[in-house]
Amino acid sequence: MRRLFSYVVLAALALIALAVKPAPAHAEVVRLGCLDETGSALVLLADAAAIFREEGVEVKPVRFNSSASGLAALAAGKLDVGAFAVGETLKAIARGDRIRIIAGGGSESSGSLLDEVDASARQEREERGIVVMTAERPGAPDKETLGKLVSALIKADLLLQSQPVRAWSSIARQRPGRGSDFRFDPDPDYWRLASIWKRLDLQAPGMARSFLADHVYDEIYCDALHDLREGEGESNPVLKKLAEKAVCPPDCCPTGKKKRTDKGGSQ
């Protein structure tokens, strides 16, 4: 009987071991700062649903109470990546912080037509929306790691759009409250950022015309989206919608571009 019990225990342990997918041997630990709020859902979901891990990147989330404190930690080299409010982030860029925006996140939209017409309220909500950024300094995550992170955020968006109940149950605390409506978009969307930049009057005299564009790394998003479309199929409606919106210069010609081969599983 004891022997049988031992076998059952061993079998159970083996099953558990198989169920927990090990991270690839080369996984780097990325310190990711974020706010504990609904706008951060893509980042939090990618962590809770092990999508970062599935993409081959080990993420250590670090919670912050405010974007200002998170951006300060990013500037001090205590974080590799951050997910903070777009308004604060753009102001930090204008001040000279060496950061680059790599993805979008969630922003509140009232859902009420009347409120949407109220420009100042809409703008304020936009500025509170989340963007994901990386520090630009020696030892910061390389392009490949950033690609994996952004790929995970797109997959988190797919999960959120296609299986909202499952997705929100894994980050129940961040689920939007009654009456509040959130939009999620992993696209860094340079043109949206440029509008906010302009509205906040952040373009100082003497700044290069490309100052903001130099701090938006949308090539990472375009590559990740392109690779996912090839991997997940052209027909995925969420990816299709993201591709319709993205402004990505297309590849041409018989390119020798390297494709990722370690994409992990699909959603």
Added chain:
Amino acid sequence: MKRIFAVVLMIALLAGSAYGAALPKLRVGYVPEPAHGLYFVAKEKGFFKEEGVDVDLYQFGSAAEGMAALKAEKLDVGTFGTTAPLVFISKGSEFTFIGGMMIGGQAIITRPERLAELSGKDLKVYKGKKIGLVKLSTGDVIFKGALKKAGIDYKKDVNFVEFGSVAAVVEAVKKGAVDAGLVFPPHFSLAEKNHGLKVAHYIEDFYPDYTCCRIVAPTAQVKANPDTYRRFLAGLIRAYRFYKTNPDETVKIYTRALKIDEDIIRNETYVKRVAESNPDPLRKGILDFWQHIRDAGYITHDYPIDQHINTTLYKQALDSIVKREPKDKVYQQMLAFYKKNN
């Protein structure tokens, strides 16, 4: 005797290296596209060096990577389509269009049984059809421009389906998921050869001399070294003459450089003439292209792109060559073409 030979050889080598060292250098990026072959002709036939510029060529896997290298000042010249430089310029990058590399080149492919239905010279055959494309590719932008010019409301009357790559477009045509697909060279030749698909139209049938890949350079460098860029363009102008008058050797040069099937290169370049390697800046074509991107709603913000087009350097380079060879027919044709398109 041996000693004399060694001394002569050393003097020749020193003179050669001094000649090379005296020339200003340009680092030129390109993507491996058959119609970009003028670079290889100019380099192999020594036109760049004869015009007084030393050119190093760097191949890139994608337009975005090439533009990033240009922006990071790792290149002095880039040829990465038309869309990519326009998008970069509209976002604040200080680049200037100084010339061109390719005119035309895009085709609409379909299955053989659909060919008759899509024949003729009227774009109306595409009304109500489902057409696969790669968003923001030259074919996408120009075909929509052609439809608009023909008075067809493509947002209402044509169903465009966007794909992530041209290979996916070919696959969709093959499977019948779309009625036709917009592809660029050499994919339509490959689609015909490998999958039995057919070219229904070249977009040139509806939109003559439209702009494809343009030559761009960092504005500050163009302003600082106009003579170097003028010499570079002169090398390309002479390469164009060679390409027009020496087809066999040109095909061999293109094939060696691009490692694409020689028959495909000959067929696209000289038999079907699907694209022309032409260094003209085509200012009017660039402005039209920008307008088509805006009309399609891809970029909502307007920007005065004309500030980033320099036709003067090309004209000066062409004039200097015409002065040397005033009776040459090819150069005279280039002059007429310049006047019409700039």
